[in-house]
Amino acid sequence: MSRFEINLMLLAGIAITCCAALPFMTEGFYLTLAVNIALYIALCTAWTLFSGPTHLVSLATAAFFGIGIYATAIGIEYLPFPLAILCGGLAGALFAAAVGAMTLRLSGVYFVIFTLGLAELARQIVTYLQTKIFGSIGLFVLTDHTEGDLFYYLLALIVAIFVTGWLIGRSRLGFAMRVIGNDELVAKHFGIEVARSKIILFVISGGFIAMAGAIMAPRYAYVEPASAFNATMSFMVVIMALLGGTRRLWGPLVGVVPFTIVTDFISANFPEHINIMIGLAFLLIVYLLKDGVSGLIDKAMRTRRGTRLQGAKS
């Protein structure tokens, strides 16, 4: 571990402690905002686990998230909340495995388009099953979990995602993913099963996203397919993750916090302009900030280190 990483972990520890104290100090508006930020940190970091190293843009977030919501909506009658969350994660992972096996052999653009259709597909399937089995469209999610509880669950999920990402980064799989990201042909020529490696990451990422959905289910109170599978969420996650940068595990953090606050402000004050803003932000990020804010930070640090090295040599 580099010194920079150690510093970062320290910082993260402090941040988590501060966050954990938050629900005691605030309520209402700020707590809701904090939950939103925590939610998008979880979603974007989980998304980056897969899309960062593979450079494949997944728009399947809404599909996994909706599956998670339904896992809680159905499971909460029979299971304690934490178990329902785990079931949600499992359901998301299974769905990701099936989808990944079918699509991850496709090239980039086809994959993006397919994942875009996925939320809609999941929505249709759920609608069909629900009307067949339950005879109604919606489901009540009645729990006594407060916004503050959800915040703690999200915080725990974020920690789990970061630890997983860190472990992957040190593992053979993580190394293989870097090789694939550098040159897929070389990867194949040195024994790496490219498709299988991508599927494993997709499964992990999808599982975590579904867990986030399962955690958020109590907020919905009444769940129906149209609200559970919301395609805008998929785009929001892509924008925030790209804004922060996907080359580092902590990259999305840098994007989520300001973007969530700004989005919240705009949707509260100028609700009809929110889509324009999302579109503009997307264009700006793609054109101006290829590696995101964290990419800029990385570059600045490299330049500094580079000049220091040169200084040491001369």
Next chain:
Amino acid sequence: MTTPILQIDYLRKEFGGLVAVNDVSFAVAEGELLGLIGPNGSGKTTTMNLISGAMPATAGTIRLDGQSISELTAAAISRAGVARTFQLVRILPEMSAIENVIAGGVYSRANRWGPEAETRARELLARVGLEERSELALSAMTYIDQKRVELARALAADPRLLLLDEWLAGLNPTELQMAIGLIRSIHDEGMTIIMVEHVMDAIRSLCDRCVVMSSGTKIGEGATADVLSDPHVMAAYLGEE
């Protein structure tokens, strides 16, 4: 007679109407250093690509240790023990030299990971003369150094068969002598090698035997000295100019 390590029979590759490899057959014995020569565009690189599984053959069979590898993917062929360098170098630009070499052994036949993989990678970098530059990103290296990393990466796979595609191209005379010495020492340790090469001095001093290709067809095969004095072969080379 023992089974050859590599046996190629009636290998054929068509790109649309173009026949890049036209029913080529040859074998390589264990421990042999075979030269694959011929004018530009004669199908040498394509033959290497078929052996390493970069692309499927149109027809024919390739056997490694008597087992057909024609239907295997490049990854499976790598695990079976074939490693290669590329005519146009293919490095992992954002990774360091040491990581590039480690990458050669993690999932291939060597199946090596952790401190053991790092130690082995350092040995190999030293062997190609890059021990001082092991932490450098590959994108910051010269073309020649990138080629050296490629060789070290292929060796990290612990291959049974090593394919070198014009690995000597672009070297100056001093570098060439060192590189020839390096390949000889690898061969002396028992490595089976097929080298595609245009540098005739290297072919003469290294290869026991040569296969000559022209326009996708095998036009000669035999002891290096005999092949290089064959008027047929000379005509193919001269015809190019």
